[in-house]
Amino acid sequence: MTFEQLSGxxxxxxxxxxxxxxGPLVRxxxxxxxxSHTLSNKILRDRRFGMRFTDGTYPGFAGLLPQSFxxxxxxxxxxxxxxAMPAFSPKKIDEYRTRVEKVAESLLDAGEFDLIKDFAAPLPIAVISDLLGVPDADTAEFAGYGALVATSFDTGVTPEMTHANDKILELFERLIAERRTRPGDDVISSLVAAxxxxxxxxxxxxxxxxxxxxxxFETTVNLIGNGAQALLGHPAQWALFKANPELAPDVVEETLRWAPPVQLTGRIAQEQVDEIGTDEMVHIIIGAANRDPEVYPEPHRFDVMRVQKPEHLAFSSGIHYCLGATLARMEGEVAFRALARRMPDLRPAGPVRFRDSVTIRGLASFPVSRS
Structure with missing residues (x-):
């Protein structure tokens, strides 16, 4: 078995x-x-596993992306x-919802368009830009940057990635300098104050x-794209959802289980844990754990009426559970409802193109038509 056999x-x-x-654990x-869903969840929650080796080094590429939590x-x-947590509180998410709904509606005026480029990507870009306090004029680079970061998990650092990273850092350096003299009500300002x-x-x-x-950006654009593809690929599920738009949260959860944006993650043993030795890496295949037949009956079937217990691992688990999970879920719900209401006759209008990444699974292009 090797993931080098796969392409995006x-x-x-x-x-x-x-x-x-x-078996559940393979060398x-x-x-x-x-x-294994059970073992993956256990490892993600176990404090004896961490993100770094015991000497403090990180197994990812160094010297490019700034270190984050x-x-x-x-x-x-x-x-x-x-x-960073205050920006993602339930109160804040409720405040963002009206903005998300307005953006979603404004993006659905075209008759035939690319669902990724014209809807799934600009929606979360607008939201995260608002949250961070990034001017509209500076958001154009975000989609390309996010896509390059996702690809770099598989290909490593490329010259294109280096250039895009430099541009994003320059943008944030400028905005940080501005907030030091003129703070606002946004995440950059609150972190500058901290x-x-x-x-x-x-x-x-x-x-x-x-x-x-x-x-x-990455989680939500792929959630929307993967969910729309799943719905249109399962006409009975699409019809069920259109007739029952209150199922939007269920569409989000089943998409996250069936086609999670992040397919792979890893943890490093900080000490001997059963047969796993100190500083040994465990690769957790989230995409497989979310279709574990010991947990989910008929795991390969996309079913928006599925009882989501236990919870899928699309947002990880334990202390590294995705900070923006509530925001991503809300954006997904709004996006799917808007598609069902505004484009009930939505259908594919050409071949899809996947991102060239195995770790981050999503669509680069999805031509669709509303009639």
């Missing part, structure tokens, strides 16, 4: 099922791999996550902003 356009579940057949190329373990992870109080460093401030940008 292929259905990965053929490989996942080959791994599952070998592969010096690392461990699990497809995603790659950190407690206590630094806890400290930085707490500073930096002034020495609650985080300048590097941690930058890393948190880049993480919020990428996570706030």
């Amino acid at each position: 356009s292929e259905d990965p579940h053929r490989i996942y099922e080959q791994v599952r057949a070998l 592969e190329g010096g690392d461990w791999v699990t497809t 995603l790659e950190l373990d407690p206590p630094d992870h806890t400290r930085l996550r707490r500073l 930096e002034a109080e020495q609650k985080l460093t300048a590097q941690e401030l930058m890393g948190t902003l880049v993480l919020l940008l990428v996570a706030g």
Whole structure:
């Protein structure tokens, strides 16, 4: 088994099922791999597993993306996550909902369009830009940057990625400087204030902003794209949802289970844990865990009426549970309702094109027509 056999356009579940057949925990190329929902959830919640090796090094690519709390373990992870949490409170999410609904409606005026480029991407970009306090004129680069970051998980750092990263850092450096003299009611301003109080460093401030940008965009654009493709690919489910728009939260959850945007993650043992040795990596196949037949009956069937218990692992689990999960869910609900209401006759209008990434699974292009 090797994930090098896969490309972003292929259905990965053929490989996942080959791994599952070998057992819940498999040794592969010096690392461990699990497809088990129960074991994946256990490892994600176990404080004996972390994001870094015991010498403090991080297994990802260094020197490009600023360090963020995603790659950190407690206590630094806890400290930085707490500073970002107020922006994602239930009260704040309710405040964003009206804005999201207006943006979604405004994007659905075309007769034939690309669902990713013209709807799924600009919607979360508008929301995360509002949240961070990024002017509309500066948001055009976000979609391309997010896509490059996603691809880099598989391909490593490319010259294009380096250039895009430099441009985003320049943007945030300018906005940080502006907020130091003219603070506003946004995340950049609140983090700049925290930096002034020495609650985080300048590097941690930058890393948190880049993480919020990428996570706030990537999860939602792929949630919307994957969900729309799933609905149109299952006409009975699409008809059921159109007749019962209150099922939008269920569409979101089943999409996240059936086609999670993040397919793979990993944890490193900080000490010997059963057969897993200190500093050994466990690759957690979220896409497989979310279709574990021991947890979900008929796991490969897309069913918006499915009882989602236990919860899928699309947003991870434990202390690294996605900070923006509530926001992503709300954006997905609004997007699917808007599509069903405004485009009840929505249909594919050409071949889809997948992103060239196995770790982050989503569509790069999805031509559709409303009639």
